[in-house]
Amino acid sequence: GQNIDQPTEMTATEGAIVQINCTYQTSGFNGLFWYQQHAGEAPTFLSYNVLDGLEEKGRFSSFLSRSKGYSYLLLKELQMKDSASYLCAVTDSNYQLIWGAGTKLIIKP
Amino acid sequence: SQTIHQWPATLVQPVGSPLSLECTVEGTSNPNLYWYRQAAGRGLQLLFYSVGIGQISSEVPQNLSASRPQDRQFILSSKKLLLSDSGFYLCAWSVGTSDTGELFFGEGSRLTVL
Numbered sequence: 315g316q317n318i319d320q321p322t323e324m325t326a327t328e329g330a331i332v333q334i335n336c337t338y339q340t341s342g343f344n345g346l347f348w349y350q351q352h353a354g355e356a357p358t359f360l361s362y363n364v365l366d367g368l369e370e371k372g373r374f375s376s377f378l379s380r381s382k383g384y385s386y387l388l389l390k391e392l393q394m395k396d397s398a399s400y401l402c403a404v405t406d407s408n409y410q411l412i413w414g415a416g417t418k419l420i421i422k423p
Numbered sequence: 424s425q426t427i428h429q430w431p432a433t434l435v436q437p438v439g440s441p442l443s444l445e446c447t448v449e450g451t452s453n454p455n456l457y458w459y460r461q462a463a464g465r466g467l468q469l470l471f472y473s474v475g476i477g478q479i480s481s482e483v484p485q486n487l488s489a490s491r492p493q494d495r496q497f498i499l500s501s502k503k504l505l506l507s508d509s510g511f512y513l514c515a516w517s518v519g520t521s522d523t524g525e526l527f528f529g530e531g532s533r534l535t536v537l
Contacts, residue, residue, distance in 0.1 A: 318466075345523050356513055356528035357467075364523070401467070405524045415466035 316340045318414035320402050325420045326392055334387045334400050334417045342407025348376050348387045349401040351416065357401055360387070389419075397421045425450035429514040429529035436536055442487075442501040444532050446514030449495065454516040456497040457526065458489055461511040473497060474519065509536045 319337045326332040338346070345364040349357035363369055363378035363385060375388040387400055399416040406412055429446040436442060448454050458470040469482045471489035479489050486505060490498045497514060514529040 347523075347525065354511075354531075354533070356531045357526075358528070359525060362523055362525060403467075409524045410469075411524055411526065413467040415464075 316406065316412045318402055318404060318412055320400075320414045320417045322415070323418045323420065325422060326389075328392055328394060328421055328423050330392050331388065331390050332392060332419065334389075334402075334419065336385045336387070336402035336414060338383050338385070338402070338404045338412070338414075340404045340406045340412055343380060344405040344407065344409055346376075346378055346385050347401075347403045347405075347411070348374075348385075349403065351399045351401060353398070360400075392421050394421050394423070425516075425527065427514065427516055427527055427529045429512075429532055432530060432532060434532060434534045436504050436534065438506055438536055439503045442499070442504055442508070442534070444499040444512055444514075444534075446497045446499075446529055447495055448497075448516045451495070451516070451518070453494060453519045455519055456491060457515040457517070458497065458499045459513040459515060461513060463510075467513070471499070504534075504536045506536050509534055 317339045347362050348360040350360050351357040361376035363376050366378055368377045373390045378385045399418045401416045402414040403411045426449045456473045459467045460470055461467050471481055473479050473491045476491055487501050512532045515526040517526050
């Protein structure tokens with residue numbers, strides 16, 4: 315079966331760095347997304363990786379290793395507004411998105 | 424630019440009552456359209472997707488149905504709601520010929536069935 319694993323919850327301190335991991339087993343691979351979802355709101359796009367390596371976008375970076383079925387989202391200089399759930403999703407061979415359950419990130423002052 | 428709207432934002436319905444959630448997309452043609460449900464603390468569950476007018480694919484058996492009467496309109500319906508239908512419903516669209524499959528979400532509709 316297809317499976318996306320990510321931690322349920324993480325806690326970090328304002329100003330610090332946090333890494334959210336995602337591992338996947340899917341039928342084929344056509345890219346990996348990270349979305350941010352604030353409580354009660356819709357998910358919003360953060361990043362897309364289809365090739366191995368690191369993609370940097372401001373305070374957020376996303377890494378992909380296709381051979382390991384592994385990705386991480388790195389958030390630097392954490393701000394209180396970064397408190398949200400972070401969803402990992404993989405596009406399979408049929409271009410369908412397979413979603414992880416999300417990681418709830420709690421930022422403490 | 425493209426926009427997506429869904430309504431209503433919040434809905435409280437008794438068990439056995441009907442449901443209609445509507446979603447429209449502006450600024451694009453022939454989008455792929457999706458209905459997702461997100462239960463509390465759970466991942467996104469794909470309910471229906473559509474690649475064109477009148478073309479609906481169902482991912483899970485349930486008492487919900489979807490229709491696409493126009494190119495940029497997607498409707499989620501039920502004749503009789505169950506308690507288990509409570510959740511956060513999200514409409515989304517993607518470019519029909521997209522290489523990535525990136526989704527753009529509506530604001531969400533929170534349904535509480537009592």
